[in-house]
Amino acid sequence: MTDAFSERADHYPLVSLVRRYGRADLALLLVAMVSTAVSIFLSLADVYLIGLGIDALFNDQPFALPLLPESLVPSAPVDLLVFVTGLIVVTSLVTHLLSFVGEYCFGLYTQRFLHELRTDSFSRVVRFDLSFFDEHRTGNVISALNDDVNQLDTFFNKLVEASIWALTTLVSAFVYMALLNVQLALFVLCSAPVLAATNLWFSRQVEPIQDDIRSERGGLNALLATALGGLDVIKANTAEDAERGRITRSSRDYTDARLENRRLSIRQAPLNRLVVGVWLVFVVAIGVQWITVGPPLFFSGTLTAGELVPLLFYLERMTPPLKNLGGLINGYKGAKAAAKRVGGLTARDARTGGEDGEHVTFDAPCVEFDGVSFTYPGTDQRVLDGVDLDVSPGATVGIVGATGAGKSTLLDLLLQYHDPDEGRVRVGGHNLEDVAPRSLREQVGYVDQDSFLFDGTVRENVAAGAPRGEATDDEVRAAAGIAGAHEFVTDLSAGYDTELGERGTSLSGGQRQRLAIARAVVGDPELLVLDEATSHVDTESERLVQEHLADITADRTTFVVAHRLSTVRHADEIVVLDDGVVTETGTHDELVDAGGSYANLWNVQVGALEAAGD
Amino acid sequence: MSTTTPVRYLLHRFARRRSRQFVGGTVLVLLALAFQRVPALVIGVALDSLLLESQAFTLPLVPDAWIPTDTAGQATLVVASLVVAVGGESLCRWYGVLVYERANLETLHDIRTAAFETATALPLSAHRAEDRDLLSVLNDDVDNLEDLFDGGRAAVQYGGELVTAFAFMLLLNWNLAVVMALLPIVVAITARYYAGLLEPRYDAVRANVGRLNARLRDAIEGIRTVKSLVREGREAERVGHASGEYKAAAWSALKLRAIYNRVSWLLAVAGVWFLFGVGSYWILTGTPAVFTQSLTAGTLLTFIMYTFSLMDPTRKLAVEVLDKIESGQASSRRVVPLLRHDAAAARKDDVPPLSVTDGGVEYDAVSFDYGEGDGNEDGDDESTLTDVSLTAAPGDFVGIVGHSGAGKSTLVKLLLRFQEPDAGEIRVDGQPVADHSVRSLRQHVGYVGQDPFLFPGTVHENVAYARPDATRDDVVDAAKRASAHEFVAELPEGYDTEVGERGTTLSGGQRQRLAIARALLSDPEVLVFDEATSHVDTETEAEIQRTLRTVAADRTVFAVAHRLSTVRQADRIVVLDDGRVTERGTHAELVEQDGRYAGLWAVQTGAVAAAVETSTDAAETEVRG
Structure with a gap:
């Protein structure tokens, strides 16, 4: 779904991410990997040493360890015992020290x-041009920044370590077995492909069912959400039984998919056990025969009890890594896809403008649209088509029109979110x-449709509109006063220090709108752009905003996109847009008198339907 | 009724009917564990008697008479026991887990459907407080109950592993077994201590990850505002800050884990060293003073193997299993209260059906309150009503207006018996609705809610929702009456077009007209229309107004309005304020009266701006003060 981002990524997205970020800490990663590998190798040494000890103590074999000078090994049984124990103690300590270093460095690096x-x-991403956000759904952008980065977290935290563990365990187990008895080790090694094949086969079987489970679960969740969301409709239509039937069927499908998955996956452990068990039985049979009678079949040389027993241990230790092979591969695939999206998202060279161009200052500027046309990239419908507009300094312009007429696009061009395809905009x-x-945006106050507020206090939110986000207490209060927000803010639990946003107090649509207006005017902008809220604003808020509008728009040039005509009734000029074309301009009274589409809309709004009708 | 614990309630009501499967599965899993212990034991014996020849060949629980005397026979016996053990373990584990898992999943299915059934049977008022949670109860908590069963099985399994290992150890050498029992106890204590230290750290990680995600989402969703305020740098800084805090929290948890892993393994290894040291001394120099038994090299080996295998189950038991059971318990505390509603929710269908011919509606001194502590403070449209009386003659169009929170929606919901009044009576065609069946009432009263809710499915299915067997003609007829036919005909697949979440996106006005069509399908004598609070464009508004008036021609209509234009033509308008009727009359009468309605009307037509001068002065004085 977010694959729009992936096309721009390299072939080795994980590697290229590692090369791009955390370069200063690469040494940490290296230390982590090496010490983890060494510690796993050493952790498997204890059984080997115990085996040697058994042989030396009970079978009178010499205690011979690679790299260890023979002269250091004591010969008296008790001394030898102490020596072996000491050796095990030392390797254990080193193992754990290294393993700690590995885990620590891994964590820190990650x-x-x-x-x-x-x-x-x-x-x-936040500096990308707005066209980027028009092209890509915000949900996808957020999910790449959020979920995909978090998935990489899991990858580095668990998967890399697990891969090293699996690989080192397999190799070390084989090395120890080979040290004990090469022939038997090779015999044991024959089990590895069988085990690997079995487990890979399993994960391949289970994978599609897991997709089924996910989609069944998604379906069930959606059904439940729908049913609870539309409960009044269900009850009003006495359809409770039908809904219950739907939910029961969906829950049954979900249960069946999970059962199928369980049925398959619980075969995995016993089957592993069985394969290992077969080898165990063979090795025991061969070993016992070998020790008591002599080498059976094609085996040759001698085997001691101290060699056989550790071998059996190592055989057992080869299973867990093989069991997890499928999981490791899947995890790697998932991480690769995530890295692709994250890398692709940031590797693009989207226009990140902002600084380029002349820095200018305005004073209640005049605004001219001169034959402006605009088409969204990737579409072929002109949203604005030859719009001419001439707004005198300090005037208030109301823009009205049906949904999709191009009202908000007009504002986008004014704020330089997009550049016109044809014509020019002069401020x-x-x-x-x-x-x-x-430089333009710093002098513009903007209130968006959703009255978007940041996570933070009321004060911070209002002050965000001032240059560099700094405003004095008095400035914040004055702005709130102008926007008709001061009264309800003082009624909030902590006044201007009340936390807003997800964890904070929730405000009504009208209250949010008034705060957004306060934020827009706190910097005393020369140009004010107001996109009226489409959601229901209670009458009280509507009244307040209307009352304060004259004050808000005084001494500055103002653009108001209105959905409720009452808002623009007193504007100096009203512009009616229809399908990207300006169809009417004039004051409220002029337009009502003209009896055109504005007059019709007005009649609808005041409920005088006869006029609106035909 | 609520004396049993939630877990016990669930077990009693849902798990008991499958107790045979649960118990059978558990027994098989335990049996597998017993088999699992055999190889180590047999190998130890083989080492002693066959390879080192230090002892006679004996197997615990097997009479000596059954054991062959020659080496070849004994070797065969060793191999045979291994085969039996491996095969037995595999078979028992596979089948045991299968039986247990099936019972487990089936039980969850039962709980889920029972919980949903209860949820739909509950009166709407009960949903109000829990609404947001209810979905997560049905979704997440029911699934999460699995932890309870999983945890239970894991507890049995790991506990079983410990017990069987000990049983074998006791059989072999009870002296040493008693000494080694100390190890799991120490491990369990440290593990619990660790879990206690880890929990607040994980909480911090979760909280931080939530905050970080919220920051990210915030900035991207509000990108227009961010850019208009030239705040890209500030937002990047804020995200960096949140990410830094998350990093610190995660690192703190990781560090603790790294340290604990060392401690617990050091414990295990210390146990093995100790065992090896003591055991070797025991074997070489004879039984130490405090012990009463002799020890062989083979026994020692078996002990070492067992000691290793004790560590893992102990740690898991102390951390994972306990956590799982706790998490399952937490979920059961959320699911069970819902399930216990059952008895109360029993529906009374033995009352006579309502017979409606004209559609006259009377409210007679109706009062309603959402009950103690339920909280009215969330200020949505569901508020109390006090002593409301009103009469709608058959065919009347009644408009209901007022501030949000004035009780408009509550008033109409009482008519549909989504809630029951505390006092007073509502009558339809002279019959008290409380004395008749809910089902029959709702067949005669159509309802269009604030949020024109569409189910995932085709247009046809949505319109025919109340009567899935309705013909296409019925559906088209209803759509025509709701002025929906025209736009439906233009959809890519007409009435078979998929709508709802995954389907074609319809505009607010189109959705609303489909909802009206759905309500009109059964040609109800009374129609309740709760106007959408969200903005629809003026043309849609006009169309809905027109539709409503056509529809109103031959039935009684109650319209809750947010835009006064909707009710301007109503036969009577009722103004609610704080649950009381304050004004009533036609539009013209009410504007004349110059009361609250007239004030609302002035705002809607933009006439208030005339008063700007004075109120601005007032605001300024206020700020200075």
């Missing part, structure tokens, strides 16, 4: 790497093509 990846990719006489968006 956390630093992810922090760098997360902050860097976010700060790139205060400056052609916007030459103006740095940053």
Whole structure:
């Protein structure tokens, strides 16, 4: 679904991410990998040493260890025992020390790497041009920044370590077995392909069922959500039984899919056990025969009890890594896909403008739209088609029209979110093509449709509109006063220090709108752009905003996109857009008198339907 | 009724009917564990008697008479026992887990369907407080109950592993077994201590990850605002800060884990060293003073194997299993209260059906309150009503207006008996609705809710929702009456077009007209229309107004309005304020009266702006003060 991002990624997305981020800490990663591998190798040494000890103590074999000078090994049984125990103690200590170093370095590296990846990719993305966000659904962008980065977290935290563990365990187990008895080790090694094949076969069988489970579960969740969301409709239509039937069927499908999955996957452990068991039986049979009678079949040489017993241990230890092979491969695939999306998201060179261009200052500027046309990239329908508009300094313009008429696009061009395909927009006489968006936006106050508020206090939210986000207490209060927000803010539990946003107090639509207005005016902007809320705003808020509008728009040029005509009734000029074309302009009274589409809309709004009808 | 614990309630009501499977599965899994212990034991014996020839060949629980005397026979016996053990273990584990898992999943299915059934049977008022949670109870908590069964099985399994290992150890050498019993106890204590230390750290990680995600989402969803305020840098800084906090929290948990892993393995290894040291000394120099038994090399080996295998189950028992059971218990505490509603929710269908011919409606001194502590403070449209009386003659169009929270929606929901009034009576065609069946009432009263809710499915299925067997003609007829036919005909597949979450997206106005068509399908004598609070564009608004008036021609209509234009033409308008009727009359009468309705009307037509000068002055004084 987010594969729109992946096309821009490299062939080895994980590797290229590692090369891009956390370079300073690569040494940590190296230390982590090496010490983990060595510690796993050493952790398997104890059984080997015990085996040697058994042989030396009970079978009178010499205690011979590779790399260990013979002269160091004592010969008296008790001394030898102490020596072996000491050796085991030492390897254990080293094992755990190294393993600790490995885990520590892994953790540190991962956390630093992810922090760098997360902050860097976010700060790139947030600077992308708005056309990027029009092209890609915000949900996908968020999920790449969020879920995919988190998936990489799991990858580095668990999967890399697990792969090293699996690989080293297999190799070390074989090495120890070969040290004990090469022939038997090779015989045991024959079990590895069988085990690997069995387990891979399993994960391949189970994988599609897991997709089934996910989709069944998704279906069930959606049904439950729908049923609970539409409970009033269900009850009003006395359809409780039908809904119950649907849910029961869906739950049954989900249960069946899970059962199928369980039925398959619980065969895995016993089957592993069985394969290993077969080899165990063979090795015991061969070993016992070998020790008591002599080498059976094609085996030759001698075998001691101290060799056989550790071998059996190592045989058992080969199973867990093989069992997890499928999981490791899947995890790697998932991480690769995630890395592809994250890498692809940030590797693009989207226009990140803001600084380029002339820095200008305005004073209640005039605004001109001169034959402006605009088509969204990837579509072929003109949203704006030759729009001419001439707004005198300090005037208030109301823009009305049906959904999709191009009202919000007009504002987007004014804020330089997009550049017009044809024609030009001039603010205060400056052609916007030459103006740095940053310098323009710093002088514009903007209230969006959703009255978006940030996570933070009321004060922080209002102050965010001031240059550099800094405003004095008095400025914040004054702005709130102008927007008609001061009263309800003082009624909040902590006044201007009340936390808003997900964890904070929830405000009504009207209250949010008034705060957004306060934020827009706190910096005393020369140009104010107001996109009216489409959601229901209670009458009280509507009244307050209307009452304060004259004050808000005084001394500055103002654009208001209105969905409720009452908002623009007193505007200096009203522009009616229809399908990207300006069809009517004039004051409220002029337009009502003209009896055109504005007059019709007005009649609908005041409930005078006869006029609106035919 | 609620004396039993939630877990016991679930077991009693749902798991008991499958107790044979649960118990059978558990027994088989335990049997597998016993088989699992055999190889180590047999290998130890083989080492002693066959390879080192230090002892006679004996197997615990097997009479000596059955054991062959020659080496070849004994070797065969060793191999044969291994074969039996491996085969037996595999078979028992596979079948035991299969039986247990099936019972487990079937039980969850039963709980899920029973919980949903209860949820639909509950009166709507009960949903109000729990609404947001109810979905997560049905979704997540029911699934999460699996932890209870999983945990139970794991507890039996790991506990069983411990017990069987000990049983074998006791059989072999009870002296040493008693000494080694100390090890799991120490491990369990440290594991619990660790879990206690870890929990707050994990909480911090979860909280931080939530905050970080919220920050990210916030900035991306509000990207227009971010850009208009030139705040890209600030937002990047904020995300960096949140990410830094998350990093610190995660690192703190990781560090603890790294340390604990060392400690617990050091414990295990210390146990083995100790065993090896003591055992070797015991074998070489004879039984130490405190012990009464002799020890062989083979026994020692078996003990070492067992000691290793004790560590894992102990740790898992102390951390994972306990956590699982706790998490399952937490979920059961959320699921069971819902299930216990059952008796109360029993539906009374033995009352006579309502017979409606004209559709006259009377509210007679109706009062309603959401009961103690249920909280009215969330301020949505569901508020109390006090002493409301009103009469709608058959065919009347009644408009209901007022502020949010004035009780408008509550008023109409009482008519549909989504809730029952505390006092007073509602009558349809002179019959008290409380004395008649809910089902019959709702067949005569159509309902269009605030959120024009569509189910995933085709247009036809949605319109025919109340009567799935309705013909296409019935559906088209209803759609025509709701002015929906025209736009439906233009959809890619007409009435077979998929709508709802995954289907074609319809505009708010289109959804609303489909909802009206759905309500009109059974041609109800009374129609309740709760206007959408969200914005629909003016043309849609006009169409819905027109539709409503056509529909109102031959039935009684109750319309809750947020836009006064909707009710301007109503036969009577009722103004609610704080649960009381404050004004009533036609539009013209009410505007004339110059009361609250007139005020609302002024706002809607933008006439208030005339008063701007004075109120601005007031606001400024307020700020200065």
